[in-house]
Amino acid sequence: MDPFMGSGTTIVEAALKGHAVIGIDVNPLAKLITDAKVTPIDPVLLSHRVDCMFERAERMKGTAKAPFEPRASERIDFWFPPSQREKLEALLAAIQAERNGDVRRLLMCGFSNILKCCSLWYPGSTKPVRSDKRRRNPEDPFKAMSRQLRIMAERNEELFEYWGPTSAMRRPPIKTLCRDIRLMRLPASSVDCVITSPPYVTSYDYAELHQLSLLWLGYAANHQDIRPSFMGAVHGLHPSQHPTRELGSNLAASIVDDLRESPAEPHLVRAVTKYYQDMWLFVRKARRVLKPGGVLVLVIGNTVLRGVLVRNAEALAEMGEKQGLRLTQVIRRRIPLKSIPQRRDPVSGRFTSHQGGTANAYPEEYVIVMNA
Incomplete structure (x- = not known):
């Protein structure tokens, strides 16, 4: 058991050694990330669903609007220029439309990972500092998402080879709780x-x-x-x-x-x-x-x-x-x-x-x- 599982490193390593594991964290992001890390997806399926997600997002640009509450919307406007927010809302809507729950969770993790580099969050800062004079412009969300998903797809393929249906290794019991x-x-x-x-x-x-x-x-x-x-x-x-x-x-x-x-x-x-x-x-x-x-x-x-x-x-x-x-x-x-x-x-x-x-x-x- 890891009661402060964070990004799930201990859970992943223990499970890879064949141990039944329980991960607990009060942060909902910890559960999202850990669940994605320990869930192998058929690489062919994942590649196809990623392509479909980007196609949906392109169609949704300029029309997708996330249903944020006013306080959240105001805070997001503080961090994201309008053009960045528009593209991110399209990506988020396209991800939420994904029917496969495992794929949707992995895409959510990728989306979460690109938010800082696509925002006005000062690069390298260990606390929230907004800077309109960044040393670089915020990254394009579609390009950042594509890069992030390539990295995650490589890791997923390794996991699929280890725990996939043709592997001799079987995924041990894994339980994660947001508690x-x-x-x-x-x-x-x-x-x-x-x-x-x-x-x-x-x-x-x-x-x-x-x-x-x-x-x-x-x-x-x-x-x-x-x-x-x-x-x-x-x-x-x-x-x-x-x-x-x-x-x-x-x-x-x-x-x-x-x-x-x-x-x-x-x-x-x-x-x-x-x-x-x-x-x-x-x-x-x-x-x-x-x-x-x-x-x-x-x-x-x-x-x-x-x-x-x-x-x-x-x-x-x-x-x-x-x-x-x-x-x-x-x-x-x-x-x-x-x-x-x-x-x-x-x-x-x-x-x-x-x-x-x-x-x-x-x-x-x-x-x-x-x-x-």
Whole structure:
């Protein structure tokens, strides 16, 4: 089980090794992407349906209108020039007209992937920044979609060869859920291994980063409405509403105390507090679902906020031990190749590519292995 499956890497790799897998994520995009990654489609069929989709989209240019709510439409106009929106609406309508559900899902993934490069989103930015003076013009949506689908078709063909009807390998049971792990009632002692990389404290505002896809694909009329569902989210809380649930770790409590005594803004203290409370709920869920002798593997990084060392790895290990798990291995490794920016905004605590940020936000990560 991966309760923070994200783009589905762990689910795919475990399934390719023949394991039955369960993926969970509160972000609907995670389910869409993962389901597409683990569903092989006959390459001949896919090629034909892609051609049909483009033919439909060409006919629909100038006439297709997505039924956005006013708030979503206003936000989309902010990011997309009228000519780009017209072409994207034609593509979306053509995709939605596809009758084959597996093909439609793959096309939706491709569409989601091209939105930033077809918008006024500043290239390379780790947060939503609009720029009318981009270093390059927004890409043509039809050309971007064609390029993206060629890449996805190659990957699909590899998967089809592995799990297709003529292959000796059979696709194991794969279950994906768009759910909040904190609110789920999971069956006790039902999983052999939980492998996951939880969200990093105060780093990414996933609702903001994924807003284009969330709006275009109809997952949210206002991307800010789904912010509270993400781990550690404090958006919408009144400053006087300090969460009171248990943190589950003495170290986590001391980190929060140190932040309160530092020059940290109150919102940052609340965010870290909420994050540890959420992670405590997750660790309890993971412990419950593990079979006797099962394994919990966490990939997490430490960081520094306002001069305070935030020792996430040790805090999560302490939470596991409080739940009766036994720490058996800790692997520390540098992460020079990750797409995570190496700087942090000194005020908000979020990742940034700006040179004014604090360097080495997450220079290394820890792989924590715990046994039930």
